[in-house]
Amino acid sequence: MAGVLDSVNQRTQLVGQNRLELLLFRLAGKQLYGINVFKVKEVLQCPKLTSMPKSKSVVRGVAHIRGGTTPILDLGLATGKRALDNIEDAFVIITEYNNRVQGFLVHSVDRIVNMNWEDILPPPKGTGHDHYLTAVTKLDNQMVEIIDVEKILSEVSPVNETIREGLITDDARKAAVNNKVLIVDDSRIARKQISRCVEQIGIETVVLEDGKEAWDYLRQMLADGKDPKNEFAMIISDIEMPEMDGYTLTANIRNTPELKDMHIILHTSLSGVFNKAMVQKVGANDFQAKFHPDELAQKVIDQIMARGGSVPALEE
Known part of the structure; x- marks a missing residue:
């Protein structure tokens, strides 16, 4: 996936202009999904995965990447769909959220598009509270779904929400x-x-x-x-x-x-x-x-x- 990511300097020019870059990908079928490029560290062909005992099914394993061990989450399973098949032909999007690095297993990676946040809309009314969408947009007359990654990560690895005793005087x-x-x-x-x-x-x-x-x-x-x-x-x-x-x-x-x-x-x-x-x-x-x-x-x-x-x- 050489050339997928531009330089950080170019990307920071979007700040204050209400613009973003989306990396588009597919899980299964033709539906397009998007993730903000600011969250993406690299995209690579799925490396060899090592299974982790007692891990949740959504964690397909860990990969040894650039000297570190990175958990790889099946984004299909994480959003209530079926697990991805033939993962040796799949791709992994390495991301950084909340100072933690993880990889998202996807079927294929499409391209990067530069968009205006005004064109990114909240999920349609009536989607319910159990969906995994944080926003949607249209591109070339096709709906692009932007996944609520924070919801996924909170389910896989819940954060501690308790404030330390004594901090609130x-x-x-x-x-x-x-x-x-x-x-x-x-x-x-x-x-x-x-x-x-x-x-x-x-x-x-x-x-x-x-x-x-x-x-x-x-x-x-x-x-x-x-x-x-x-x-x-x-x-x-x-x-x-x-x-x-x-x-x-x-x-x-x-x-x-x-x-x-x-x-x-x-x-x-x-x-x-x-x-x-x-x-x-x-x-x-x-x-x-x-x-x-x-x-x-x-x-x-x-x-x-x-x-x-x-x-x-x-x-x-």
Whole structure:
């Protein structure tokens, strides 16, 4: 698969332009699926796999790649379909999510396409809560399904959502009173994880599903004469989202005088040394890799303590 991946420098130019690159692949049949190229480290013909005792069926084995041992997940099985046959003819997409490296076994890899997040839409209504889609799009009159990888990984290897005992002090709980946090994420699993983390501190949450919904929500607040920066102690936003990504949401907020001082944490499974540069480019206050409840909780506590634990408008 030489030439499948472009340089990181070229890819970072998409930041703040509400654009992304999708690697398209197939599991079985003609249905196309997509994954953000930012998550992809390399694509290779399926190497020799070594079975792991007591592992879940979705883990077809581990591969020894570039001096490391990488678990290989059958993406068909993981999404409720049949296992891939003839894996020696299949491909593995090596990805990095939440600072963990894993490979996804797929039937074939199609190509990389450059798209606008405005063309990436939420899954159709009525799909239910058990589906594995986080978004859909159309390409050459064909539907492309974008898989909720965070849901898959949470089922294969659940993360610890408990905040360390002693981290939430009495002072932090007092500071939490009258504070709200706006959470923006297109993954249902991620929204639940973040909400549970923030609510353990005692803070009320408002949860939205993508950047466009959040942007419309904030603008409607302004139209109604409300002040979002007083209403919310902070915004915790994913980066990859349909219609409007977290970078563009952040840039829009910073370019709006009434909103520009809002505290924004970009909370994402995107990994890589270039993340902090991207955060600085769009003007976010901080970056937090998913999902580390202690680290996220500490950043939330630091912010509400800095605000004095009260909504400024209530002190006037």
